[in-house]
Amino acid sequence: MRNLWNDDEAGRCLDDLDLRVYTSRLLGQDKSLVLHGGGNTSLKVREPNILGEEEDILYVKGSGWDLETIERGGFSPVRMEHLLKLAKLEALSDPQMVNELLSHMTRATAPPPSVETILHATLPYKYVDHTHADAVVTITNSDRGEDRIREIYGDTVVLVPYVMPGFDLARLCALKFAEESTSETVGMVLMNHGIFSFGDTARVAYERMIELVTKAEQYLVEQGAWALSASTALPSDASRRVEVAELRRALSSAAGYPMILSARSGGKGLAFACRSDISIVSQQGPATPDHVIRTKRLPMLGRDVEGYASDYRAYFETHSRQAKVPLTMLDPAPRVILDMEFGLCAVGRNARDAAIVAEIYDHTMDIISRATLLGGFRALPAQDIFDVEYWDLEQAKLRKGDKPPLFAGEVALVTGAASGIGKACADSLLARGAAVIGMDIDSRIEQLYRRPDFLGIACDLTDEEALGKALEQGVRAFGGLDMLILNAGIFPAGQRIGELETATWRKVMAINLDANLVLMRECYPLLKAAPHGGRVVIIGSKNVPAPGPGAAAYSSAKAALNQLARVAALEWGGDGIRINSLHPNAVFDTAIWSDEVLASRAKHYGLSIDEYKTNNVLKVEVKSRDVAELAAEMCGPLFAKTTAAQVPVDGGNERVI
Numbered sequence: 001m002r003n004l005w006n007d008d009e010a011g012r013c014l015d016d017l018d019l020r021v022y023t024s025r026l027l028g029q030d031k032s033l034v035l036h037g038g039g040n041t042s043l044k045v046r047e048p049n050i051l052g053e054e055e056d057i058l059y060v061k062g063s064g065w066d067l068e069t070i071e072r073g074g075f076s077p078v079r080m081e082h083l084l085k086l087a088k089l090e091a092l093s094d095p096q097m098v099n100e101l102l103s104h105m106t107r108a109t110a111p112p113p114s115v116e117t118i119l120h121a122t123l124p125y126k127y128v129d130h131t132h133a134d135a136v137v138t139i140t141n142s143d144r145g146e147d148r149i150r151e152i153y154g155d156t157v158v159l160v161p162y163v164m165p166g167f168d169l170a171r172l173c174a175l176k177f178a179e180e181s182t183s184e185t186v187g188m189v190l191m192n193h194g195i196f197s198f199g200d201t202a203r204v205a206y207e208r209m210i211e212l213v214t215k216a217e218q219y220l221v222e223q224g225a226w227a228l229s230a231s232t233a234l235p236s237d238a239s240r241r242v243e244v245a246e247l248r249r250a251l252s253s254a255a256g257y258p259m260i261l262s263a264r265s266g267g268k269g270l271a272f273a274c275r276s277d278i279s280i281v282s283q284q285g286p287a288t289p290d291h292v293i294r295t296k297r298l299p300m301l302g303r304d305v306e307g308y309a310s311d312y313r314a315y316f317e318t319h320s321r322q323a324k325v326p327l328t329m330l331d332p333a334p335r336v337i338l339d340m341e342f343g344l345c346a347v348g349r350n351a352r353d354a355a356i357v358a359e360i361y362d363h364t365m366d367i368i369s370r371a372t373l374l375g376g377f378r379a380l381p382a383q384d385i386f387d388v389e390y391w392d393l394e395q396a397k398l399r400k401g402d403k404p405p406l407f408a409g410e411v412a413l414v415t416g417a418a419s420g421i422g423k424a425c426a427d428s429l430l431a432r433g434a435a436v437i438g439m440d441i442d443s444r445i446e447q448l449y450r451r452p453d454f455l456g457i458a459c460d461l462t463d464e465e466a467l468g469k470a471l472e473q474g475v476r477a478f479g480g481l482d483m484l485i486l487n488a489g490i491f492p493a494g495q496r497i498g499e500l501e502t503a504t505w506r507k508v509m510a511i512n513l514d515a516n517l518v519l520m521r522e523c524y525p526l527l528k529a530a531p532h533g534g535r536v537v538i539i540g541s542k543n544v545p546a547p548g549p550g551a552a553a554y555s556s557a558k559a560a561l562n563q564l565a566r567v568a569a570l571e572w573g574g575d576g577i578r579i580n581s582l583h584p585n586a587v588f589d590t591a592i593w594s595d596e597v598l599a600s601r602a603k604h605y606g607l608s609i610d611e612y613k614t615n616n617v618l619k620v621e622v623k624s625r626d627v628a629e630l631a632a633e634m635c636g637p638l639f640a641k642t643t644a645a646q647v648p649v650d651g652g653n654e655r656v657i
């Protein structure tokens, strides 16, 4: 494990809290220590309050912050005196604890303090660091884990048996620390959970963490339980997108809402899914409670979603001592799927959740593989795992959560998404919670957004083979397709029929018409598997109802596409797929309309640029965003009972009216 401490960087810290931020970020950078909001750190300082009285304050990581990116404001200041009194109570329920923490902060706008706040307060060190280090939990979750921890660390750490995070854990840690700590003590290991290190400076606490985790890693090396054989399983190139989409539909139906299914894992997940002992090693439980909160229940092996869901309902009924969720409201869908053909699949309510599940399980696979080499992976009993999954505090967060966005868990494909109307459509769909696959011939599409719910694929849509591969990639990323926005197209320079070359005509037809036929055909089985029914939006043109001279190829292609959409509406209606068209006109904020072109066109008509832009009945400028917002709404409930509609978005055009 690398020690990332850097004297220059540390030297730039102005005070203790700056140093607290600095080493928290060092810990957060290493994904084998903490993942996605996991782990927490704290600092104890004495500072004056508004009355000038000195108070001991614990600055502890606030919930919702990630150690990797935490800032000063991400630490919640809580009064130490009260925390230490709380620690002496016999019992404190989770809601009571939350109330006490929130009401004893010295900054009302600070985030809610970590649920491990009282634990941090009881450790008598200025800096306290806590991680769920992979190497440590590998050992605590293996056969004879406790003996091994003693063997590795001797008296330098206090060992605490598993108790669910919260007040009881804080109390037990304080007790164990009082009983077992010596002058040699530098840390504390929590069985099936993680590790604490502490010290009087930020550097000492951080470096102790690195040393302790390095010892665990070295132990695994010595025991022949570190190096994992490189995966030999290679994901096949075979087209599986329809199978993936059907699996996602089954998952969504079990969950009661559309889910994202990410099946893009590499050979590692596939090799793990193909282990001969997979039905044993994967079915014991997670490595740490922190992971349960995100990956929830046990992985599903194979694709029998109904079987999994009914087993899960039975498990829920057995373990829920007081039902916090009515059985009818239960979402029994798995979050991790291990399939011998798809490999590791991650499931989530949105693409971000699925990405988190994928990353956590990536670490879980290493932990399980290494613990198995060490003599066997030993997870917590089912009841403990259940208690974390249905933890009051986590449930409260869910209840407090806002209404999910319109397209939560749904997937849209937008063609020509690198700029103009296509990019605006991607934005409108992302803003409504959809995961978006953006395709464009312009390779800048790949870098358009770096976010888990966007996948940009550079693709020549007229190349059927390339298109097939791009669809496969997109569907594996998010699990299927709910919405298809056919936007890509070209607008060649004006040419009258007398001068129109066959090559130009064919090129326009190939892009504006033929490619859309192929897309519709290939997307049909995917749209059919959409949990809420497939939706297609065609970005047509005013030229369909009102063609102009000089645009024969463009207008003909758009008119043929319009007719294609009408036939599709007839053919696909029975599958719950609706298809509607938009006919925009004079949208000038796109790549083809440079300022010079705009100025010359305006001059041609004897208009100012503003007059030219608003040359319609309503005298309004039509922007890409206007078209995109309407396209997105056409995929939503407003148009739930409409198919084959053609809606102008042109500010009113006399020839169309």
Ligand code: ZN
Pocket (backbone or CB within 6 Å): 039, 116, 130, 131, 132, 165, 193, 194, 290
């Ligand atoms: Zn923890």
